[in-house]
Amino acid sequence: MAQMNFCPSCATPLDSRMEGGRERRACPADACNFIHFGDFSIGCAGVVLRERADGELTALLVQRGHNPFAGSWQLPGGYAEHDELLTTAVAREVEEEAGIIATVRDLVAFRHSVGGTAGGPSTNVYMIFRLDYVSGEPEFDGDEIAHADFYSFDEMTRIDKLQSLSRWGIEQALRTDPGSGISPELVDRERAGWQLFGLDDIDIAQFR
Numbered sequence: 619m620a621q622m623n624f625c626p627s628c629a630t631p632l633d634s635r636m637e638g639g640r641e642r643r644a645c646p647a648d649a650c651n652f653i654h655f656g657d658f659s660i661g662c663a664g665v666v667l668r669e670r671a672d673g674e675l676t677a678l679l680v681q682r683g684h685n686p687f688a689g690s691w692q693l694p695g696g697y698a699e700h701d702e703l704l705t706t707a708v709a710r711e712v713e714e715e716a717g718i719i720a721t722v723r724d725l726v727a728f729r730h731s732v733g734g735t736a737g738g739p740s741t742n743v744y745m746i747f748r749l750d751y752v753s754g755e756p757e758f759d760g761d762e763i764a765h766a767d768f769y770s771f772d773e774m775t776r777i778d779k780l781q782s783l784s785r786w787g788i789e790q791a792l793r794t795d796p797g798s799g800i801s802p803e804l805v806d807r808e809r810a811g812w813q814l815f816g817l818d819d820i821d822i823a824q825f826r
């Protein structure tokens with residue numbers, strides 16, 4: 619990642635100072651307390667399983683239309699906005715990319731990567747959720763998403779360029795019972811901004 623040179627708050631050239639046990643880029647202006655702690659992002663992807671009329675199980679995949687990795691297949695997903703709950707983000711991405719309405723059941727796997735890749739964020743958490751299919755048939759824009767459809771596991775073995783991380787997410791969902799992952803609390807009340815995961819068996823009213 620390129621070094622940050624100017625304060626994003628007041629535009630003063632940044633210098634470096636010890637902060638929290640290590641050297642960090644920081645703003646020297648008296649009236650500004652900006653410290654650059656690094657860049658962080660959260661990606662999310664959805665495993666949407668659906669049974670065909672004959673009982674065969676399928677999973678939703680999308681084909682990337684743009685680089686990087688144009689032509690490759692993956693789970694629908696993308697970055698969560700900074701002011702968006704993850705469950706909202708992944709359901710939004712599934713609908714935007716593939717036209718499918720689905721709701722989050724649980725978190726089945728995640729990847730944490732540090733150090734960044736070319737042009738990418740310096741650290742990223744990529745959360746793979748299992749979603750329950752609700753409605754819709756695959757639709758895609760033909761641009762950013764070149765194709766979207768449900769594929770059986772037999773069909774997937776014949777798909778060129780299926781991203782290994784997506785395959786792993788699907789396998790992880792198949793290895794575990796729906797709901798046995800880390801489930802989000804239902805957000806059905808006035809409490810904007812945060813959501814707990816993994817409290818299925820606890821009466822959370824006692825923590826409010």
Ligand SMILES: [Zn+2]
Pocket residue numbers: 625626627628629630645646647650651652
């Ligand atoms: Zn500043």
